[in-house]
Every structure is written in structure tokens, then in C-alpha cells.
Amino acid sequence: MRIARSSAPLRLAAATGAAFAVAVLPATASAAPPAPAPVPVPDLDLTSYLGDWHQLAAIPAPFSLNCAGDTTATYTLETSGDIGVHNRCRTWSGGVDEIRGTATVTDPTTNAQLHVSFPSVPGQDQRNGAPNYIVTALGPDYAWALVTDPTRLSGFVLSRTPSLDAATWTAIDTAITTTGQNTCVYLTTPTTGGRTDRTPLCAR
Secondary structure, three states: OOOOOOOOOOOHHHOOOOOOOOOOOOOOOOOOOOOOOOOOOOOOOHHHHOEEEEEEEEOOOHHHOOEEEEEEEEEEEOOOOOEEEEEEEEEOOOOEEEEEEEEEEOOOOOOOEEEEEOOOOOOOOOOOOOOOEEEEEEOHHHOEEEEEOOOOOOEEEEEOOOOOOHHHHHHHHHHHHHHOOOHHHOEEOOOOOOOOOOOEHHHO
């Protein structure tokens, strides 16, 4: 989240769409109800959430193809009360790819569901909209975060530091499973000072 120019989190508005197969069912059959949306954390303190984050793993998406590693997001408080978003990554040619946007809280009860918009991206330039960024898990003292969207097609593991210990990764694996996702669809993100490979979390 390559419609836009960065793979960093708070970039979920461009999550890749899903292809749907239509089956002809007997008239008496009923369609299965849609899966409930991921559950946000009960209380996100936005002040504690602001600042710099490293993306240490993510579900691959077309918009991230230009990013070779060192993907980061910086969140700042705007005068409007919304959150400013600045996503950056290192490109395959050694340059920097970046984009700026705005995140607006859509769930004031938890503050953990937001709508992210990017004025430079057609179709993603409206500040008002449904949530497309859900914080589903947080580490102690906001040391790490797990982010997805209502469809679970996107996902990001964010960290305040460029590397994590084995126990923390185990906690993140549990959080991903609890959110209703598979750890095998997440790939590690090459990060200076951290991992340099792209490996499924289930095979880490």
C-alpha cells in the first residue's frame, strides 16, 4: 500500500482487491455470512502511537514493488487533530521513495481504526471514508504494533527498533493468528540493523 509510491504502513487504502468466484447454489441454500472485521485494540493512545516506526514484516502487495528495504513510517499530530503520515523506503536503485498522507480516526471509542488518505493518489484523496487501517495488537510500551485492514488482505508488523528478539517475534506470531491471518503470508522486510532477508514468518 503500486498505485501509490510507498510500501510503508498507514498505506492500506490501496490494498489489493480480491477476486471473487460466484457459485450457483440451490434456492434453499443460504450464503455464508461474511467474516467479522478484525478486532481493534481496545484503547489506542494516539500520542504514544506517534513517532517513527520500522516495518519489519508485511504481506506483499503491488505498491511495495519499488521498495528494497528500510521501510519506515513517521506519524505526527496535525493542527486539525488528524495524523500526518510520512512513508519512506529504500528503492532497488538506492534512492528514496516516499509519500505523505493523512490518517483520520473513524472509531473514537478505541482510536484504533482509521481512514488513511493520500492527496497525491487519485481515488485515495478523500479524507472521509471507511476504516482501512486497524491496529489489532500492541507490544508493551508501544514497542511494536500489528496493523491490517477490514478484509485482512494487507498486514504490517511495525517496530520502534530495527530488530526484535525471538520472544517478541513469537508474541507477534500469536497476534497475527489471533487477528485471523496466516503467518506464512507475511514476509520479513530487509532493514538496516535488522534482518536482511525476505522470509515467511512461519519459516523464520
